[in-house]
Amino acid sequence: MHEKTIKQLKTLKEITPDSGFVSRTRNLFIATSAPKRVVSVFAWQYAGAFAVIVIFVLAIPFFFMPEPTLASLDTEVISKEIHTLPINVQLEEVRYNEAVQNTISDAISEAANTETNHLNLSLLEKEGSSTLPITNSDEIEKNVDDLINQAVQ
Amino acid sequence: MKVEEEILIKRAKTGDNLAFQALYDRYISQIYRFVFLKVGQKQDAEDITQHVFVSAWENMSSYENRGFPFSSWLYRIASNATIDHFRTSGRTVDIEAVPEEYLRNDDNQTDAVDTAIGIETVKVMLAKLEPDQQNVLIMKFVEERSNKEIAESLQKTEGAIRVIQHRALKQLKTLIDARENY
Numbered sequence: 001m002h003e004k005t006i007k008q009l010k011t012l013k014e015i016t017p018d019s020g021f022v023s024r025t026r027n028l029f030i031a032t033s034a035p036k037r038v039v040s041v042f043a044w045q046y047a048g049a050f051a052v053i054v055i056f057v058l059a060i061p062f063f064f065m066p067e068p069t070l071a072s073l074d075t076e077v078i079s080k081e082i083h084t085l086p087i088n089v090q091l092e093e094v095r096y097n098e099a100v101q102n103t104i105s106d107a108i109s110e111a112a113n114t115e116t117n118h119l120n121l122s123l124l125e126k127e128g129s130s131t132l133p134i135t136n137s138d139e140i141e142k143n144v145d146d147l148i149n150q151a152v153q
Numbered sequence: 154m155k156v157e158e159e160i161l162i163k164r165a166k167t168g169d170n171l172a173f174q175a176l177y178d179r180y181i182s183q184i185y186r187f188v189f190l191k192v193g194q195k196q197d198a199e200d201i202t203q204h205v206f207v208s209a210w211e212n213m214s215s216y217e218n219r220g221f222p223f224s225s226w227l228y229r230i231a232s233n234a235t236i237d238h239f240r241t242s243g244r245t246v247d248i249e250a251v252p253e254e255y256l257r258n259d260d261n262q263t264d265a266v267d268t269a270i271g272i273e274t275v276k277v278m279l280a281k282l283e284p285d286q287q288n289v290l291i292m293k294f295v296e297e298r299s300n301k302e303i304a305e306s307l308q309k310t311e312g313a314i315r316v317i318q319h320r321a322l323k324q325l326k327t328l329i330d331a332r333e334n335y
Contacts, residue, residue, distance in 0.1 A: 002322040002323070002326055004326075005322055005325055005326045005329065006294050006322070008271060008274075008275045008329065009275060009279075009290055009291075009294040009295055009325075010294060010295065011271050011272050011275065012186065012190060012272060012275060012276065012279075012291070012295045013186070013295050013296075014272060015185075015186045015189055015190070015272065016182055016185075016186070017181060017182060017185035017186075017189075017198075017199070017202065018195075018199070021185075021199045021202075021203075022181055025177070025181070025202070025203045025206060026174055026177055026178070028203070028206075028207065029170050029173050029174050029177065029206075029210055030170055030174070
């Protein structure tokens with residue numbers, strides 16, 4: 001079927017290189033020294049294992065380091081932060097105001113209460129009548145001096 | 154692979170220039186022909202062929218004998234070199250550069266000219282095929298390589314080589330017939 005085409009293709013075998021080119025190129029291999037085989041010091045098939053070892057060696061210091069505590073998980077730090085939070089300051093103020101409020105309300109209610117003993121008029125009058133008359137202080141001092149002299153003599 | 158060739162390869166792998174020269178003498182013509190039919194220019198074919206053998210010499214120590222002829226390795230280097238050539242030069246085979254007088258039917262032409270026309274016509278038509286088709290036809294029918302060796306050289310299966318060969322022959326016949334009837 002393709003005999004003619006194949007026959008035509010076989011005629012191409014008559015193509016030959018120029019003899020000058022052939023000899024010139026051949027001389028290249030006389031002038032060129034033997035290529036040295038490059039011995040690779042790195043075996044690529046062990047690259048994976050080598051990488052694992054390197055990673056392991058680099059990771060060793062992390063195994064022996066004290067376990068770092070994250071600031072967000074340190075209860076001591078968190079406790080300090082909580083105590084310094086503005087809300088605590090406000091709570092203190094609230095407590096103080098509450099105490100002041102209680103004191104004021106107690107004072108007002110006490111002042112308004114006429115049943116209280118020290119504000120009861122009848123009681124005060126009674127206390128006033130039963131009280132000894134206030135003596136002169138000079139007289140008392142004189143009496144004391146007399147008593148002291150008698151004792152000395 | 155012949156024993157004699159195996160010995161030459163072993164010696165060349167150790168850096169023996171003379172052994173490599175013997176291999177060079179054995180394969181220079183077919184590699185040059187393969188490259189020339191691909192690139193279509195004598196000067197380019199010489200440059201690329203030289204590059205193929207220099208590369209082979211420089212990489213001789215890495216050559217591994219896998220039971221195929223040494224030429225399979227050379228064909229592979231040559232095939233890659235021609236691909237690189239077209240990629241870097243951006244040129245294609247100038248089929249129109251063939252003198253018109255070679256392509257006319259002229260009863261006064263001598264037999265030698267007939268042969269030259271025949272070669273030139275086939276060469277020009279071959280250049281119109283796909284690179285893989287060119288490779289297969291040259292290696293199979295010009296260099297008379299086995300399908301197994303062609304498959305090894307082109308890194309394809311033998312089945313793929315048979316398919317490429319069938320299509321390439323059919324297409325080449327069509328092209329040549331069309332040219333002859335022109």
